[in-house]
Amino acid sequence: MKEKKVDVAIIGGGPAGLAAAAKLAGDGIGNILIIERNEWLGGILEQCIHDGFGLEIFKKSLTGPEYADYYIRKVKKLRVPCLLSSMVINLSRDRVLTVARKGELLAVRAKAVILAMGCRERTRGALCIPGTRPSGIYTAGVAQNLINLKNWMVGKRLVILGSGDIGLIMARRFTLEGAKVLAVVEKLPFASGLERNVVQCLNDFGIPLLLERTVVDVHGRARVSSVTIAKVGPCGRPIRGTERKIACDTLLISAGLIPENELSRGAGVILDERTVGPLVNEFYETSAKGIFTCGNVLHVHDIVDWVSFEAERLAFGVKEYLKKGCIAPSKIDVKAGGGLKYVLPQRVSGARTVEFAMRVDQPGRNRAVVFRDNGRIIRRFTFNRVSPPEMIRAKLEESDFKGIKMLSVDIER
Amino acid sequence: MKYDIIIIGAGVVGSAVARELSRYKFRVLVLEKENDVAYGSSGANSGVIHAGFNVPPGSLKAKFNVEGNRIFPRLARELSVPFKRIGKLVVARNKTERSRLEELKDIGVKNGVPGLRVIGKKELRRLEPRIEGEAALYVPSAGVTSPFLFTIALAECARENGIKFRFGEKVIGIKKTQCGFIVRTSAGLFRSQVVVNSAGICADEIARMAGINRYRLYPNRGEYLILDKRFGNLVGRMIYPVPLKGAPGLGIHITPTVDGNILLGPSDAFIKDRSDTRTTASVFSRLIKEAEEMLPSLPREAFIQGYAGIRPKRVSARMKGFRDYVIEEDPKVSGFFNLTGIESPGLTAAPAIAKYVTSLILKSLSAGKKAAFKAALKKETRFAELSLRDKKRRIRKLPRCGEIVCRCEQVTKEELRDAVKGAFGIPSLAAIKIRTRAMTGRCQGGFCSPKIIEMLDKEFGLNKENLILKTKESYLLACRTKDLRR
Ligand SMILES: Cc1cc2nc3c(=O)[nH]c(=O)nc-3n(C[C@H](O)[C@H](O)[C@H](O)COP(=O)(O)OP(=O)(O)OC[C@H]3O[C@@H](n4cnc5c(N)ncnc54)[C@H](O)[C@@H]3O)c2cc1C
Ligand SMILES: Cc1cc2nc3c(=O)[nH]c(=O)nc-3n(C[C@H](O)[C@H](O)[C@H](O)COP(=O)(O)OP(=O)(O)OC[C@H]3O[C@@H](n4cnc5c(N)ncnc54)[C@H](O)[C@@H]3O)c2cc1C
Numbered sequence: 001m002k003e004k005k006v007d008v009a010i011i012g013g014g015p016a017g018l019a020a021a022a023k024l025a026g027d028g029i030g031n032i033l034i035i036e037r038n039e040w041l042g043g044i045l046e047q048c049i050h051d052g053f054g055l056e057i058f059k060k061s062l063t064g065p066e067y068a069d070y071y072i073r074k075v076k077k078l079r080v081p082c083l084l085s086s087m088v089i090n091l092s093r094d095r096v097l098t099v100a101r102k103g104e105l106l107a108v109r110a111k112a113v114i115l116a117m118g119c120r121e122r123t124r125g126a127l128c129i130p131g132t133r134p135s136g137i138y139t140a141g142v143a144q145n146l147i148n149l150k151n152w153m154v155g156k157r158l159v160i161l162g163s164g165d166i167g168l169i170m171a172r173r174f175t176l177e178g179a180k181v182l183a184v185v186e187k188l189p190f191a192s193g194l195e196r197n198v199v200q201c202l203n204d205f206g207i208p209l210l211l212e213r214t215v216v217d218v219h220g221r222a223r224v225s226s227v228t229i230a231k232v233g234p235c236g237r238p239i240r241g242t243e244r245k246i247a248c249d250t251l252l253i254s255a256g257l258i259p260e261n262e263l264s265r266g267a268g269v270i271l272d273e274r275t276v277g278p279l280v281n282e283f284y285e286t287s288a289k290g291i292f293t294c295g296n297v298l299h300v301h302d303i304v305d306w307v308s309f310e311a312e313r314l315a316f317g318v319k320e321y322l323k324k325g326c327i328a329p330s331k332i333d334v335k336a337g338g339g340l341k342y343v344l345p346q347r348v349s350g351a352r353t354v355e356f357a358m359r360v361d362q363p364g365r366n367r368a369v370v371f372r373d374n375g376r377i378i379r380r381f382t383f384n385r386v387s388p389p390e391m392i393r394a395k396l397e398e399s400d401f402k403g404i405k406m407l408s409v410d411i412e413r
Numbered sequence: 414m415k416y417d418i419i420i421i422g423a424g425v426v427g428s429a430v431a432r433e434l435s436r437y438k439f440r441v442l443v444l445e446k447e448n449d450v451a452y453g454s455s456g457a458n459s460g461v462i463h464a465g466f467n468v469p470p471g472s473l474k475a476k477f478n479v480e481g482n483r484i485f486p487r488l489a490r491e492l493s494v495p496f497k498r499i500g501k502l503v504v505a506r507n508k509t510e511r512s513r514l515e516e517l518k519d520i521g522v523k524n525g526v527p528g529l530r531v532i533g534k535k536e537l538r539r540l541e542p543r544i545e546g547e548a549a550l551y552v553p554s555a556g557v558t559s560p561f562l563f564t565i566a567l568a569e570c571a572r573e574n575g576i577k578f579r580f581g582e583k584v585i586g587i588k589k590t591q592c593g594f595i596v597r598t599s600a601g602l603f604r605s606q607v608v609v610n611s612a613g614i615c616a617d618e619i620a621r622m623a624g625i626n627r628y629r630l631y632p633n634r635g636e637y638l639i640l641d642k643r644f645g646n647l648v649g650r651m652i653y654p655v656p657l658k659g660a661p662g663l664g665i666h667i668t669p670t671v672d673g674n675i676l677l678g679p680s681d682a683f684i685k686d687r688s689d690t691r692t693t694a695s696v697f698s699r700l701i702k703e704a705e706e707m708l709p710s711l712p713r714e715a716f717i718q719g720y721a722g723i724r725p726k727r728v729s730a731r732m733k734g735f736r737d738y739v740i741e742e743d744p745k746v747s748g749f750f751n752l753t754g755i756e757s758p759g760l761t762a763a764p765a766i767a768k769y770v771t772s773l774i775l776k777s778l779s780a781g782k783k784a785a786f787k788a789a790l791k792k793e794t795r796f797a798e799l800s801l802r803d804k805k806r807r808i809r810k811l812p813r814c815g816e817i818v819c820r821c822e823q824v825t826k827e828e829l830r831d832a833v834k835g836a837f838g839i840p841s842l843a844a845i846k847i848r849t850r851a852m853t854g855r856c857q858g859g860f861c862s863p864k865i866i867e868m869l870d871k872e873f874g875l876n877k878e879n880l881i882l883k884t885k886e887s888y889l890l891a892c893r894t895k896d897l898r899r
Contacts, residue, residue, distance in 0.1 A: 087820065100804070102816050103808060103809075104809075104815055105808050123857040124718075125716060126714070128697050130691065130692040131691050132691045134882070135888060139859050142862060145863040150863065151895075152894070153890065217694075221886075223886060223887055238694075250891075
């Protein structure tokens, strides 16, 4: 097989891969290769034609394609080679990638690999929603792809299950197109998308958000004709007697994103059950030497700006690795405690400043994030408002790590 | 045009009969109400090629099951259909169940099933470390196939040998005339001398159209859950419970599929509406609960999809008891061949049933053998299953094989185009799915379905009406953007 040798192979040309490439190439790393299975760069952003991207990085509101374009131009200017319409079908632990593309199967041997494959959507099947199996059931991302990239409307009367951001954005998009969005149904007592999206995409258009409810049945033989929704009890199970049928022709599912770690698993990378992404240290190196990761494949981000920042921090790690041939060992475990879904990175060296990313499991006001070493408080950060859709960030300085063996983080009640 | 034989229903049975008849110089027409083959229970079962220890000795079920199992490996090779003889374990949880294993074994031996052996706890542990049980009946001859690819291959082979298929033709009336039958469908009239009724769960209705009122079928639904391939090696063999006496099904089992997933199911429940293939929340929880009893380490977040198939039972919930297949020329309506009550092990038995039906037909209608009959169907191995070297070779020969469209199941553009071109009816997403496995992985088409829809639209020029999931009415797209604003 034809073999190509590179310093850095980046799997995925979405915002994570692009930002990492731009930073590395900008810092003088020469031999980089981006491999992207779509015929375009920009990842999922290309179908996100709404605005609100870039508020943190550019301090202005861009559309998804505009945001991506900034990085695409940068990468092009720096002449980073990209293989488009090329799918990585295998990655080995010793960093050999197998790439399939029209007319050839390629082996790429890399000193360092960056996993930037993004995520996929949770489907009806994964949610085990019973009922008939007609046409008219789509994940919100598929509907977004069809409406924004191919000008196809999947339906005219929709119910949306799950209040994830894509679902909220789609509720507005379909309404603007003249379709009727009958309800957004959410199992939790709060929306799982960002506050601003609830306001701008639902409230502004009078679309009802039905909390603590879920879809329990689908009807219609050929095409969806209605769905049954019901209230859910505290244990998450539907309550009998609360069922209500809503006539519709489409069910959109926006019930969560799952990091796409098939390649990572194949390479023996250890995953965190909580994030469903790889375990990483502060250099964003996974359990496999020389394999780094950032973006939605690592943990699902709410806004893309954090992805770009994360990619830049990763680039620092990759450069260290290329320079020294290895990354300093990270011996301090970081554990997410009460009130947190996860904390990242899961391991640190203690030798430098680290920015942690966290997600709470419940909304709340005036909450403190507390870092402890064996019960001893190291640092406390207070937040006016916390909510699960919004990632929290907090920095510990090098000095904070002195003498620490194990770090735990929790939300103080 | 007058046909010699009309076959009603293009399930595995109708397709197997069509292929068998295509050895002879008959003019044969297959009428199918749906848009494709394998739409009925032939596309909604466990995909198991049964051994034959669970059916009463001397019955047609036993005879055709054991014969079907014996000839399957050769047939699968001939038709390029995947088949894996992975074996089966019927697992006993206690002493009483253990004694039932010996009974099952005795039945099997009587039926001529090879290699049956009762094994103890230790050996069970060794074979299947994750399975709980005291003892098991080991059934080495049981295997798994793709019921879709098998039915498709039978039908394609029949088509290659000159059999005509018409889809979207629902039979709504049958008239016996002096010189044969007039079969009326939703779309037209067809004449033939012989009719083969292989309409599955609707076979009693079809018989009634011909004035035969002796049969009544009771629909019984079996629901399934499919596990992500990631958990495909939880078990290496099929794991069955000891069947309850007189139960309508074989009990909820754990079945590795030929493609590497695992199925949980099927349940059994009599239902009213024979086309009601919905799944239900209560059965989903039952499937998980019963599978967990045998496989305590069953992961919870492992499912990618559910489905259900309908058994054409000849007994109702109240009647109980064993009923055999009916495979005969009607004693009153000559030339009308009924194949009713073809429930499990119908997939396994279909080739043997087809041979038998053909021999019955040849008694009243004679024709010479076709010299040019081609028994084999050459199909390429799926790209995903090739070794790296063979993948490389394939891509060099067919560059489009490098373009992978379905990421989960690694389906190439070349394979998708072949499926579209080879489809019997409209190339629906379901037709593409069952031929290629695109959209059947863990993301369920999240990545590739927009690409496939675009391919059908742009490359194959399908208009909106023909961009469908399964049936004509199951449209995928409502309209273009801006249409509702006009
Ligand atoms: C449908 C959807 C809508 C969103 N809407 C918003 C929003 O409104 N606002 C917001 O701020 N954020 C939004 N996000 C989140 C934001 O876009 C993501 O955080 C960001 O796109 C993540 O970047 P990424 O590079 O990690 O992943 P992606 O953008 O998904 O990019 C991953 C890339 O890797 C490629 N790839 C994957 N596997 C392979 C392989 N094996 N071989 C080759 N290439 C591969 C993919 O094709 C893709 O281009 C949305 C996310 C999704 C999924
Ligand atoms: C839950 C379940 C699990 C099973 N598991 C197994 C197994 O593991 N192994 C095994 O060997 N067997 C199994 N079986 C049995 C096997 O699936 C069936 O015996 C077999 O598929 C029957 O094939 P068929 O062609 O008779 O019926 P079908 O596949 O139902 O075909 C009948 C066809 O007739 C068509 N039709 C009906 N009415 C009309 C009309 N009016 N006009 C035109 N066309 C019409 C239908 O559309 C359909 O395509 C299982 C069955 C079920 C339900």
